[in-house]
Amino acid sequence: MLIKDKKENICNHLDIVEKALPSKTTMHVLNHIFLEIKPEEITFLTTNLEMGIKTTYGKEVEVEEDGKVLLPPRFIDVIKSLPQEEVSIDINIENKKIEIESGSSKFNLTGMGTEEYPVFFEKEPEEDPVLFTGSELKDIIRKTIFAVSKDESRPVFTGVLFSIENNTLSVISSDTYRLVMQEKPLSGWGYGDGSYIIPGKSLRELYKLLKDDSRVAVFPQDNQLAFSFDNIYFYSRLIDEKYPEVKGVIPQKSVTRCLVNKEILENTLNRASLLVDHSTQAANIVVNEENMEIKASSNIGIMEEQLSLNSKEGEELEIYVNVRFILEVLRVIDKENILIVFSGKEAPCIIKPEEDESFLYLVLPIKIE
Amino acid sequence: MSASRVIFLADMESFYASVEIARDSSLRGKPVVVCGDPRQRRGIVLAASREAKLYGIKTGMLVGKCLQLCPDAVLINPHMQRYLDVSVRVTSLLEEYTDRVFPYSIDEQFLDMTGCSGLWGTPREAARRIINCVREDTGINCRIGIGENFLQAKMACDCFAKKNREGVFELDSSSYCRYVWPLPVKELFGVGSRMEHHLLRMGIRTIEHLAATPRERLKKRWGINGEILWLNARGIDYSTMEGAVEERRKGVGHSLTLPRDYCNQKELEVVLREVTEEVCRRARSLGTQGKTVSLYCRGADFDYPTGFSRQVKLPAPSALTMEVFPRVLHLLKRHWDGTPVRAVGVSLSGLVKEHMRQPVFFSDRERKLALSRAMDEVRERFGTTSLFWFSSLTPGGQLFERANKIGGHEA
Numbered sequence: 001m002l003i004k005d006k007k008e009n010i011c012n013h014l015d016i017v018e019k020a021l022p023s024k025t026t027m028h029v030l031n032h033i034f035l036e037i038k039p040e041e042i043t044f045l046t047t048n049l050e051m052g053i054k055t056t057y058g059k060e061v062e063v064e065e066d067g068k069v070l071l072p073p074r075f076i077d078v079i080k081s082l083p084q085e086e087v088s089i090d091i092n093i094e095n096k097k098i099e100i101e102s103g104s105s106k107f108n109l110t111g112m113g114t115e116e117y118p119v120f121f122e123k124e125p126e127e128d129p130v131l132f133t134g135s136e137l138k139d140i141i142r143k144t145i146f147a148v149s150k151d152e153s154r155p156v157f158t159g160v161l162f163s164i165e166n167n168t169l170s171v172i173s174s175d176t177y178r179l180v181m182q183e184k185p186l187s188g189w190g191y192g193d194g195s196y197i198i199p200g201k202s203l204r205e206l207y208k209l210l211k212d213d214s215r216v217a218v219f220p221q222d223n224q225l226a227f228s229f230d231n232i233y234f235y236s237r238l239i240d241e242k243y244p245e246v247k248g249v250i251p252q253k254s255v256t257r258c259l260v261n262k263e264i265l266e267n268t269l270n271r272a273s274l275l276v277d278h279s280t281q282a283a284n285i286v287v288n289e290e291n292m293e294i295k296a297s298s299n300i301g302i303m304e305e306q307l308s309l310n311s312k313e314g315e316e317l318e319i320y321v322n323v324r325f326i327l328e329v330l331r332v333i334d335k336e337n338i339l340i341v342f343s344g345k346e347a348p349c350i351i352k353p354e355e356d357e358s359f360l361y362l363v364l365p366i367k368i369e
Numbered sequence: 370m371s372a373s374r375v376i377f378l379a380d381m382e383s384f385y386a387s388v389e390i391a392r393d394s395s396l397r398g399k400p401v402v403v404c405g406d407p408r409q410r411r412g413i414v415l416a417a418s419r420e421a422k423l424y425g426i427k428t429g430m431l432v433g434k435c436l437q438l439c440p441d442a443v444l445i446n447p448h449m450q451r452y453l454d455v456s457v458r459v460t461s462l463l464e465e466y467t468d469r470v471f472p473y474s475i476d477e478q479f480l481d482m483t484g485c486s487g488l489w490g491t492p493r494e495a496a497r498r499i500i501n502c503v504r505e506d507t508g509i510n511c512r513i514g515i516g517e518n519f520l521q522a523k524m525a526c527d528c529f530a531k532k533n534r535e536g537v538f539e540l541d542s543s544s545y546c547r548y549v550w551p552l553p554v555k556e557l558f559g560v561g562s563r564m565e566h567h568l569l570r571m572g573i574r575t576i577e578h579l580a581a582t583p584r585e586r587l588k589k590r591w592g593i594n595g596e597i598l599w600l601n602a603r604g605i606d607y608s609t610m611e612g613a614v615e616e617r618r619k620g621v622g623h624s625l626t627l628p629r630d631y632c633n634q635k636e637l638e639v640v641l642r643e644v645t646e647e648v649c650r651r652a653r654s655l656g657t658q659g660k661t662v663s664l665y666c667r668g669a670d671f672d673y674p675t676g677f678s679r680q681v682k683l684p685a686p687s688a689l690t691m692e693v694f695p696r697v698l699h700l701l702k703r704h705w706d707g708t709p710v711r712a713v714g715v716s717l718s719g720l721v722k723e724h725m726r727q728p729v730f731f732s733d734r735e736r737k738l739a740l741s742r743a744m745d746e747v748r749e750r751f752g753t754t755s756l757f758w759f760s761s762l763t764p765g766g767q768l769f770e771r772a773n774k775i776g777g778h779e780a
Contacts, residue, residue: 176729176730277725279721362730364730366726366727368725369723
């Protein structure tokens with residue numbers, strides 16, 4: 001069968017499926033790209049067993065009957081390197097020979113049969129899925145993914161929890177040092193209450209595939225979560241563990257509440273981060289009668305800076321906190337002002353955008369003895 | 370560092386035996402041998418008096434052999450607490466002469482005497498004063514090596530001061546080659562029996578030969594250790610007292626020699642739990658936590674070493690047995706090939722101060738820490754055997770065996 005197409009068009013689809021190729025695997029077959037051809041349709045598919053991506057696009061293909069073949073890993077680099085825009089790919093399904101021509105350049109590659117490939121099938125949702133726009137879903141991912149843990153010894157924290165209860169979606173992630181939580185009302189979800197822990201790695205790849213105007217249908221499939229949008233079907237394995245109860249760690253009483261300009265605080269903390277101690281990253285935050293003082297010291301030197309508060313309620317207070325944990329959340333908050341609620345030297349500090357109850361960030365202060 | 374530093378190494382002669390003789394004057398003039406308990410297979414000579422040494426008795430010799438050489442030898446079980454007390458007393462005596470005393474082992478102490486000549490005269494005069502003072506106060510004979518650095522002092526003491534009548538010897542950078550270079554290479558600090566063997570095979574028989582060997586050749590073969598040997602051969606030593614003290618704080622470790630070969634994994638696990646607990650307790654008492662844990666296991670024959678030494682990084686700094694021990698077990702399961710083990714060691718390195726601690730959500734770490742501290746306090750007040758892991762009662766346990774001992778010998 002013969003595919004004639006623009007190089008750019010093929011590359012676009014290869015770029016999509018490349019994201020689910022395994023970085024290293026003992027299953028050699030997974031390094032291949034699954035190609036399925038129908039008279040009017042071309043499908044590329046890859047999986048590393050953690051997640052899988054399938055992309056389909058309409059194209060007139062000279063083909064006698066439907067054909068399937070595994071393309072070798074090098075196929076992607078070959079296509080990207082071709083000299084001319086016009087590309088022709090001739091595949092002999094019988095002996096798996098692949099002939100690629102572009103301009104005067106000619107490649108002969110050998111593919112594999114698809115018998116051993118763990119093909120997954122795109123399924124239709126059984127109930128009503130939830131629909132997001134690409135920008136909504138990207139926003140949810142961006143505001144949680146940064147707090148995901150990289151420590152594989154406690155797998156549950158390497159994922160992001162999507163929990164649905166009474167038509168409210170809570171998205172939570174934590175590396176156990178800090179915790180971020182968002183809440184969104186959900187409409188149209190037909191699967192009832194449930195919890196889904198999606199590996200952070202899968203969400204990072206999904207994020208790259210989403211376009212702002214994508215219409216994304218999200219629904220569970222067996223022990224996976226599927227995301228269907230544009231011509232792409234993306235699934236991720238779920239982490240099969242129980243996420244710890246989060247409500248219990250949110251402090252109920254506050255000692256001090258400060259409203260502060262986000263940009264000013266961010267700039268000050270960026271300066272403090274230059275001088276914090278390398279191993280603890282500890283910055284000292286002091287809330288006085290009417291302003292806030294930020295101090296950092298290490299064997300490099302010391303710094304201190306005062307910044308004014310928009311408003312302050314409650315007691316004066318002093319804590320130490322990992323400066324990186326604060327900076328990372330400030331980067332994802334889009335509001336002009338943020339509210340910081342301190343609940344004592346040992347209780348978590350709460351950071352949230354001004355007048356926005358849907359986003360909550362908790363960070364544990366450093367203990368000094 | 371200026372070249373005019375004056376470093377002393379004071380070495381107590383036949384230390385354990387001398388302490389026993391000083392306590393009991395009826396032992397004076399007799400061949401006194403302090404040795405471990407023969408029934409525990411720790412029956413080796415720990416110290417022999419000057420008289421006993423005349424019979425050819427040496428430290429490390431089996432008690433049986435020692436009795437063959439000298440049937441009249443007076444065998445004495447060790448009293449470690451006594452020796453520690455005397456050692457501390459000696460330190461305080463030495464501190465009368467300089468504020469920079471660095472105990473190197475129980476019977477060897479370094480003194481930085483730089484700039485003390487106005488107080489105590491020439492280095493040789495100061496050394497004689499110290500020797501007299503120690504002898505009068507404790508009854509122990511000490512010998513003093515003098516050098517411009519730690520290495521020279523150590524070499525002056527081990528190779529010369531111990532062997533001359535006066536008990537004092539002085540080396541400096543210009544006399545070092547005259548005195549030290551003709552000596553056999555095994556006399557050099559840092560050359561053990563295996564290293565000697567390698568060097569002899571390279572045709573290096575004296576320290577002079579080693580000093581004349583290209584530095585690059587030694588570096589290529591043994592890395593930094595080869596370079597240090599070459600520097601030692603030339604009497605060069607850049608270490609400082611502060612550096613030496615700092616060096617010790619990089620890790621907290623504990624090792625012990627087992628009374629018999631351990632071949633059973635369950636027994637090894639029991640003793641490793643005890644060792645890990647001790648390491649973690651020490652780290653906690655220093656207010657530190659380790660980032661890396663290492664384990665070594667070694668067979669009985671030191672000349673043909675078996676066993677391994679491996680390390681692993683902890684996910685977060687820790688000094689909690691409950692967090693460190695699983696990693697030790699993991700190292701054991703992964704690297705132990707089943708050969709008999711006679712010595713084990715566990716250490717925590719990459720120490721960070723514990724006074725700033727990042728607490729965590731969803732964890733009972735704070736409670737574990739509080740529990741560990743409570744356990745430390747109980748043991749501090751009521752002794753190491755007042756609270757223990759149940760496994761210490763099983764055959765592999767060494768806790769009770771060692772509880773009343775210091776360094777594995779009777780207190």
